[in-house]
Structure formats: C-alpha cells, structure tokens
Amino acid sequence: MKKIMNSPDTLVAEALEGLVISFPQYLKQVPGTHVLTRATPKPAGRVGLVSGGGSGHEPAHAGYVGYGMLDAAVAGEVFTSPTPDQVLEGIRVADHGAGVLLVVKNYTGDVMNFDIARELAEAEGIKVATVVVNDDVAVENSSFTTGRRGIAGTIFVHKIAGALAEQGASLEEVEAVANRVIAHVRSMGFALEPCTVPQAGQPTFTLADDEIEMGIGIHGEPGIERQKLRSAHELAQSLLEKIAMDLPLKAGDHLACMVNGMGATPLLELAALAREVSLWSKSHDMPLDVVWTGEFMTSLEMAGASLTLLPLDDTLRTLLAAPCDTPQLRQGVHHD
Amino acid sequence: MKKIMNSPDTLVAEALEGLVISFPQYLKQVPGTHVLTRATPKPAGRVGLVSGGGSGHEPAHAGYVGYGMLDAAVAGEVFTSPTPDQVLEGIRVADHGAGVLLVVKNYTGDVMNFDIARELAEAEGIKVATVVVNDDVAVENSSFTTGRRGIAGTIFVHKIAGALAEQGASLEEVEAVANRVIAHVRSMGFALEPCTVPQAGQPTFTLADDEIEMGIGIHGEPGIERQKLRSAHELAQSLLEKIAMDLPLKAGDHLACMVNGMGATPLLELAALAREVSLWSKSHDMPLDVVWTGEFMTSLEMAGASLTLLPLDDTLRTLLAAPCDTPQLRQGVHHD
Amino acid sequence: MTNTQFQQLWVCFGQAVSKHKDELNQLDAAIGDADHGTNLDRGLQQVLEKMQAASPATLQATCKLVAMTLLSTVGGASGALWGSGLLAAAKVFPDTDTCDDKTLTQAIQAFVDSIEQRGKAVVGDKTMLDVFVPALSSLAQDAEPITVVVPEIAAHAKEWAEATASLQAKKGRAAYLGPRSVGHIDPGATSSALWWQCLGRIIGGSV
Amino acid sequence: MTNTQFQQLWVCFGQAVSKHKDELNQLDAAIGDADHGTNLDRGLQQVLEKMQAASPATLQATCKLVAMTLLSTVGGASGALWGSGLLAAAKVFPDTDTCDDKTLTQAIQAFVDSIEQRGKAVVGDKTMLDVFVPALSSLAQDAEPITVVVPEIAAHAKEWAEATASLQAKKGRAAYLGPRSVGHIDPGATSSALWWQCLGRIIGGSV
Numbered sequence A, B: 001m002k003k004i005m006n007s008p009d010t011l012v013a014e015a016l017e018g019l020v021i022s023f024p025q026y027l028k029q030v031p032g033t034h035v036l037t038r039a040t041p042k043p044a045g046r047v048g049l050v051s052g053g054g055s056g057h058e059p060a061h062a063g064y065v066g067y068g069m070l071d072a073a074v075a076g077e078v079f080t081s082p083t084p085d086q087v088l089e090g091i092r093v094a095d096h097g098a099g100v101l102l103v104v105k106n107y108t109g110d111v112m113n114f115d116i117a118r119e120l121a122e123a124e125g126i127k128v129a130t131v132v133v134n135d136d137v138a139v140e141n142s143s144f145t146t147g148r149r150g151i152a153g154t155i156f157v158h159k160i161a162g163a164l165a166e167q168g169a170s171l172e173e174v175e176a177v178a179n180r181v182i183a184h185v186r187s188m189g190f191a192l193e194p195c196t197v198p199q200a201g202q203p204t205f206t207l208a209d210d211e212i213e214m215g216i217g218i219h220g221e222p223g224i225e226r227q228k229l230r231s232a233h234e235l236a237q238s239l240l241e242k243i244a245m246d247l248p249l250k251a252g253d254h255l256a257c258m259v260n261g262m263g264a265t266p267l268l269e270l271a272a273l274a275r276e277v278s279l280w281s282k283s284h285d286m287p288l289d290v291v292w293t294g295e296f297m298t299s300l301e302m303a304g305a306s307l308t309l310l311p312l313d314d315t316l317r318t319l320l321a322a323p324c325d326t327p328q329l330r331q332g333v334h335h336d
Numbered sequence C, D: 001m002t003n004t005q006f007q008q009l010w011v012c013f014g015q016a017v018s019k020h021k022d023e024l025n026q027l028d029a030a031i032g033d034a035d036h037g038t039n040l041d042r043g044l045q046q047v048l049e050k051m052q053a054a055s056p057a058t059l060q061a062t063c064k065l066v067a068m069t070l071l072s073t074v075g076g077a078s079g080a081l082w083g084s085g086l087l088a089a090a091k092v093f094p095d096t097d098t099c100d101d102k103t104l105t106q107a108i109q110a111f112v113d114s115i116e117q118r119g120k121a122v123v124g125d126k127t128m129l130d131v132f133v134p135a136l137s138s139l140a141q142d143a144e145p146i147t148v149v150v151p152e153i154a155a156h157a158k159e160w161a162e163a164t165a166s167l168q169a170k171k172g173r174a175a176y177l178g179p180r181s182v183g184h185i186d187p188g189a190t191s192s193a194l195w196w197q198c199l200g201r202i203i204g205g206s207v
C-alpha cells in the first residue's frame, strides 16, 4: 500500500485539519471532534443540514459545507460510520433554532449511528428529521433486506435541500423536498480498479486486466457482478438503461446528470463518459438540463465512475441552480 | 490498460465535446478544432490569454477558461503538444484587439509549436507575447539544457495574469505580471504510481511496493531519482526545503501554496499533505496566506502530488484573490 | 458472575480481537468494507484503557463504561449494535459486584433484543445474531448451571459463525452482494464467537 | 531525385514508422513520454492519405504538403521540428519533377539548419540531430554519387542512433532525466535512422 500519510491511525484527523487549512473561508472544526462546520454560521431561524459518514469519499461531505448546502459534516474513520456522539456534535452546531435535517446514506452503520444521535439530540430538545438516500439501482430494493445503498445522488439532495433551507423554509418543507429528490434520484457505478483501505493495507479485491466490477458501492466493496471491460459507450448505455427502467423515465423528461469519478479516473475519461450520457439523452428525447462532471463522491483511489440521473421539475431545477459557496461546489460568481 | 473510453484515437476529441457538454455556461468549442474558448467572450479591448499543451492534465487547461483566467485552451493529443495551426486558432479567438498572451509550459514541443503559431499570428497582424513557465525545481536550470519544466505553478500564472487582463491592463502589463509570477513560483512533485498513456497502453514505468519517483514532470515520465516511500511529513519536508532553498525564501515571507494531486491521489491524502505544509510554514515563520488543495494539473491517473510555493506581495495577493468563474476555479460567489 | 470476571471478559475479548484483527478485516473485505477487525479493535483497546483508569466497581458501571466507549469509538454497524446492545444490558445488570446466572442470561437477552430492534435483522440474515441467538437460546433453555452450559456454547460458537458461510446476507453491507455473499463467513458472527469463547473460558474458569 | 522517388520515400518512412511504432513508443517511455511512435505514425498516415488524394506534381509541392501535414498532425517536439524543417527544405526544392544531387543535399542542409535553429540543439545533445548531422556531413563531403553515398549512410544510420545511448540528453524531454537518460537510445534519432534507411533504399534503387 502506498499512501501520502503519516500513519493510518492519524490520517483522518490530519486530513480534517488539512481541509480546514485549505478552506479556512468555508470550514472550521468543532474543537475535539471530527465535525467540520461553516466558518460563518447560518443566520438564526434557518434549518440546519448535517451529513456525514465514513471518510474516504472526499470531497464528500466536508466539501459541501457552506452557503446553500450543508451546515456540518461528520467524519468517521475511513469507510466507517461516525459514532453517535460525533453526529450529536454535528447536530448541535447545525441547529440554529429551526431544527436540523440529517441526510444519511442508506448503510446499516450510518442509519443506526445517526438514529442514536437523533435520539440523543431530541432528548436535548433539538428538532431533528432524517432522510435516508438510497439511489443505487444496482441493489435490489426489498423490504426484506437492507434496501438500496446511498451513493453519489446524495449530493443532489444536499444541494437542493440546502438551497431551500437557505431560503428560510421550515424543517418539514426541507425534509419534504429532500424526500422528493430521494424519490427520483437514481445512480449506478462500476470499478476498473479497487482501492485500499489504509487500515487494512490490501486492495479490497483484485481484477484481471479486462475485468470490471459492475454495481459497486462507495466503500471499496465488490459490485453485484464481475464483467468484461467495455467501451465508454456500452458502459454508459448499460448504466443508463438500468436507471431509466427503474425510475421509469419517459421521452420528454428533463434530466440532471452527475458523472462522478470514483477517485482515480481522469477528468479526460469522465468527460468522454459525459458525452455518452448526452448522446443517450438526445436519442431518448430527454433534455439534459444540468450535467455535473467531476469527483463528487469517491471511494479513495478506486478507478471507475458512477452515473446519476434526476428528473427535474421547475422547483428542483431552480433549487439546483441556486447559488452555493462551498469548498467543492460554487455557483453564482458575481463579477463585472 | 483499463480506461473509460471508446478508443485511444478518439478519446481527446470526445473528451473535449464532453467538457463543453459538462460546462456549457463556460465553454464552447471553436468548430473543427481542439480549442475550447469562453462561452461568453471577453469585451473588446482586453488582452486575451491562451494556454494549452498535451491533454491528460485535466482540469488543465480547459478548466481554467472563463472570467478572470483564460480565454482559450488548446489541447494536443495526450501528453503531446498541440500543433501550431491549433494554437493559431486559439490565438485568433482570444484576440479582442488588445493582443494575446501565450502561457506556455517549458517543454521543447510546447515552446516550439507555440512559437511557430506566434509567428503565424503575428503575420496576420495579431499582437502576441509569450511567457514560458519553468517552476519545477527538480530539474537543474542551465543555459546548456532545456531548462526547467513548467508544471502546476502554471495555474498561478493563469490566475494572476488573467485577473490583470480582466481589469483592462495592456499586453505589456499582463506579460510583466505573468513573468513576475514565473520569477517566483516554484514546484516539485513525486509519484507513488505511474500512469498509462492511452495510445501506448503500458504504464510509463513500474515501481516496487515501497518505491516512489521523486522529481517527476507531468507527462508520466520518470523523475530525477527513485527513492523509498516516506511519511507525508518527510515528503513535504524534502519538497519544501528544496523549493525554499531555490528561491530562496526567508522568515516573514508570505506564501501561497498549491497542494496538487497528480490524478489518483485522494483528497484525504492531499489534505493531510496540506497540513504538513502548514506546519512547515509555521515553523519557518512564513505565513501561509493562500492554500489551494486539489487536482489542478494532473498526469492522467498517476498517484502522487506536487507542492508549489509562491511568495506574495500585495499585487500578487490581490490578483490571486480576485473573482474568477471557470469550470475548475470559482471565487467571489455572490449571495444574501 | 462477578464484576472482576466481567472485566476479564472484555480483556480477553480485546486480546482475541486484536489477535484476529487481520482475519476479521479479511472476512469483511470479502463481503463488506474490510474494517470490522479494525473497528472492534479500536474500540476494545479504548475499553481496556478506560476500564483500567476508571476501575468501575459494579457490573452495571462496567457494562455502561464498555457500552459508552464502544459507542463512541467503534463506529460502523458493529459500533452502534454493540454499543446500544450493551446499554440495554447495563440496565439489567445490578449496581453491585455480583449477579446470579438468571440475571446474566437476562442481560444477554436484553443485549440481543436491542440488537434485533436497532438492526432489524433476524436469525439467518448472516449477521452477529447467527451466533448470539442460538447461544442465548441454549443458555435460556438449558437446565444445567452456566459454568457447564457456557463452555458448551463456546465450543459451538465457531461452528455457528462458520455456518453463516452458506447464508445469503439480508442485512448489513454484505446484503448488497446478493447471491455473491454466499460462501463467505460473516465477520460480525466471527467476532461474536470470539466473545462467547472468552465468556466460556472465564465462566468455565480456564482463564 | 524525382518527385516519384520523393513520394516513395514518405510511403516507405510511413510504413517503417508504423511497423516500429511500439518500439519507438517504448524508447520514448524510457526517457520521455511514450508517444514518439504514435506521434509520427499519426502524421505520416495523414501524409500518405493526402499525398494520394492531392498527387502533388513537383518536389516543392510534395515537400510542402508533407511539411504542412506533419506540422498540423504530429504535435510535440518532433512535429514542430519535422514540420518546420521540411518547410525550410521546400524552399530549396525546385517547383519541378526532378532535382540534381546538389539540390537534394542543399534541401537536407536547410532541413537540418532549421531544426538546429528551432530546437537549439547541437550534435551530442541526444536528439535526432545525432543521426541527421553526421549523415548530412557524409553526404556533403563525399565525392561519390549519391546513389552510392546514401546507401552507405543508410547502413550507418542505425549505429548513429544506437550511439545516442551513451549520451546524456541536453535537449528535449529526456534532458529532465539528467544522468538517468544515459543508457537509453533516443527515439527521435531512431526514427531519423528509419528515414535514412528509406532514402537509402529508394536512391540505391532497392525499392
């Protein structure tokens, strides 16, 4: 294992410090915690947004702390859900009197730890609502199982719910719009190469030179199926068909798309993949109103990508386009 | 070789299309060329900035096309300087009557191809100035050799010269400030893992599990020396000492720093490295006014990082902080 | 069980997890995210330190300290489950130095109930419950004293853990693999077996 | 030399580079960026297509077409050097079907001069000049007819290219490696040797 670090045990703590050093205008650390919050807190009376999870998904989630998105991000160890006491710290700092929305990705660990934290916060008199993102169509949805995973689509939830919270909406309204995004956002990803959890030291799986893992999550875990490497065109095709059938989409739907790199995939390749999404959307008569291409929700240095689609109505489109100012996402630059 | 692409021969062209699809509010393609230019051109009478080089360094250079930075980016094949006719197209579209500054990284191919283009543009009556960035302290500077390479420090040149150009300065003034940055900006990088040029199909070198290449460029080439992997602390130390001695820096100097990922290095590790830079600057009494952490100038999916330091005076600090609005860098978001 | 025995249990478990850390990570790598050994080990080392520093004097105090420490240091699914399970158990343990066998069984029952409630898994879902549930039912049903029963359970625990290999995971991270989860032993069941082996040794008197 | 021969030269060179493309890339991988074969091949395939489509009728027209095509398709150091070198040579070639030996030598001289000017390298810097300069001086100094001299040069060209292995690069990308560039053959010198081998075959009449 080769990593730029001092030790696996200190990596997360050092990286959180490093994020604050890199983005001091956006982030500050709640002392003694793994919680990063806004350098300039939101005004009183507005709903706070807290997200988080294991580390190793950077820029998620600290990269989305700032105006128009999150109020606090809670970081666990690499790929390990944060503990309830840390989440509670995040809730406390994000509460400005109007309650706090927890945006949780659907993993057993995250769901349970955030749940315990919510119970603790409610015992302190803080109003808390939770939404659970489960956008990964690779995993079958069934009431007998854990359900779908939450992956890159989570960032659309941050953006849209964050924009509404910034406008002064109530906790119920912010929760409702978050759930509306969750109801419609769908993603699926694949890996060309695995990643190595610093604490484990070994790649999470190994692939032959012509193999990919299809339907991966964001924790280095194997996907639902091992397949042969195919062209960008065919990869886009199979992900998009699966997503479209699941929703289902129909001609005329307006879409937002996220072309998300898993960590080691060059923007050159992500851009080529974005072109395939555009060709697909044209041939299916589904206008692509918004395309986000880059690294939004990574899995350490995994090579691969995920595609996310979100059908847009006017409300969602407006909130998605609203200004935001965070380490990773900035919209609405004012000049001349 | 595993890449998300249709074919090595079409990758660059498809990626350029994909970049325009991903950032339509920023970029448009000059038809029939590998030149991306601003979706909304600069007003007449302002100096234009053109940069470019081989592809594979994304977000460089198209990611910096937009308000406050470049007017056009010219893309060659992967790691291959663009041809003079393409550069000429970039110059033509960037000229708004006040001349064009070419920001060239010091590689024989880039220097010569941009030179030929400049001669062609001048023959058409366009005023052109060229600055050559050579910030890489790994390579010894000597008049008998090619001189130093241009690497990540180039982005500080784009930012600062771009800001001045936006204010309406003359070509001579923009050229002068670019040269002032070049005179003071210094970088050095290392690789933990090589990258694979799509057209070649094989990694550019191989490293044992405890080896790194120290003093790499940005084209997958081996560095100046093979060394053992060391801690983030020691790596930062050796790069910064080399840079500081070269400049030289002294206590009290205010610095801007860029912690640049080579492509496959997670932000988690880059942030840990940024923390080391901060500790170093504190112990040397050199205030770190600006830290940029992320991927600015990559080498496909190479793992590793480079550090760049730029001592700041008031002019450089102000121009570095000026608003910009490009696919990759956005400053000055307006809200509430 | 005495408070000293209960504390010995955690020392033993801490050492066992530390020794099998890589193995637990590898089991988790196959069907999860390769951190189960690291997670538990991180928490248990903290437990040992805090137990030494605070020397809690009663079963309830010890159980609470272990619970809170695991809850705030393990993270992941196992942190939430062990932590909230032990918090529930602490409510059953008396605030004294010793408890009788029935109370111990009730405490373990509370632990398992809480885990079932929090995690919504049942036996056969390929989780730690596939060790804890059969263990608990042996304990509850058997008429013999626990000094006999618990070592017997301990002797079976590894088999129960290994039997998860044939199951398809329904809960937790491994569930995302669907049929691909079959053929791998569940890491949480494996660490749970280590816990029962420790309890067996301590109650059987072999530590 | 006739226009037909000159065009055959580029067909031969295009085929040779295509055949040795991977080898040239590998040489470039060792001390550069692994694209020399790909670069030249991309340009020369275009040259062959355009030459067939346009059938330029004179030496000058052919040379200009080759120059402009390489300049606009090769990129990198070799694109600029071959392109501007051939543009200079085109000014020497007559706008007719044939030229005498002296003119051919002068054209190659103009090519080399232009490359020296554009790239600021000299013999010994481990570049394509380490083949072109000794080749040119043999051509210029030798009293025998070029049908004899050029095949002799062609026979030596590979040696000159291989001799670059012992040099430390002073120009081009390989210079950044400093002493580590020693021990590797220069890719540009190697492709230049292919060019001379083609010229040798064509002028010697073996094509």
Ligand SMILES: Nc1ncnc2c1ncn2[C@@H]1O[C@H](COP(=O)(O)OP(=O)(O)O)[C@@H](O)[C@H]1O
Pocket (backbone or CB within 6 Å): A079, A080, A081, A108, A109, A110, C028, C032, C033, C035, C036, C037, C039, C040, C075, C076, C077, C078, C079, C081, C115, C118, C119, C120, C121, C126, C127, C128, C129, C171, C172, C173, C186, C187, C188, C189
């Ligand atoms: N819903 C659940 N109920 C009971 N046990 C569970 C549940 N989900 C996961 N587990 C247990 O937790 C173990 C994984 O723990 P760990 O790797 O530490 O957490 P994570 O999955 O968050 O990385 C699994 O092997 C399984 O035994």
Ligand SMILES: Nc1ncnc2c1ncn2[C@@H]1O[C@H](COP(=O)(O)OP(=O)(O)O)[C@@H](O)[C@H]1O
Pocket (backbone or CB within 6 Å): B079, B080, B081, B108, B109, B110, D028, D032, D033, D035, D036, D037, D039, D040, D075, D076, D077, D078, D079, D081, D115, D118, D119, D120, D121, D126, D127, D128, D129, D171, D172, D173, D186, D187, D188, D189
């Ligand atoms: N300044 C120079 N003068 C002459 N030849 C040069 C010079 N720089 C590079 N070369 C030649 O160019 C070759 C490299 O070509 P190529 O790989 O196509 O370009 P790049 O180095 O831009 O990738 C080198 O092997 C060398 O022979």
Ligand SMILES: [Mg+2]
Pocket (backbone or CB within 6 Å): A054, A079, A080, A081, A109, C033, C035, C076, C077
């Ligand atoms: Mg985990």
Ligand SMILES: [Mg+2]
Pocket (backbone or CB within 6 Å): B054, B079, B080, B081, B109, D033, D035, D076, D077
């Ligand atoms: Mg090149």
Ligand SMILES: [Mg+2]
Pocket (backbone or CB within 6 Å): C028, C032, C033, C034, C035, C036, C076, C173
């Ligand atoms: Mg795990």
Ligand SMILES: [Mg+2]
Pocket (backbone or CB within 6 Å): D028, D032, D033, D034, D035, D036, D076, D173
């Ligand atoms: Mg090359």
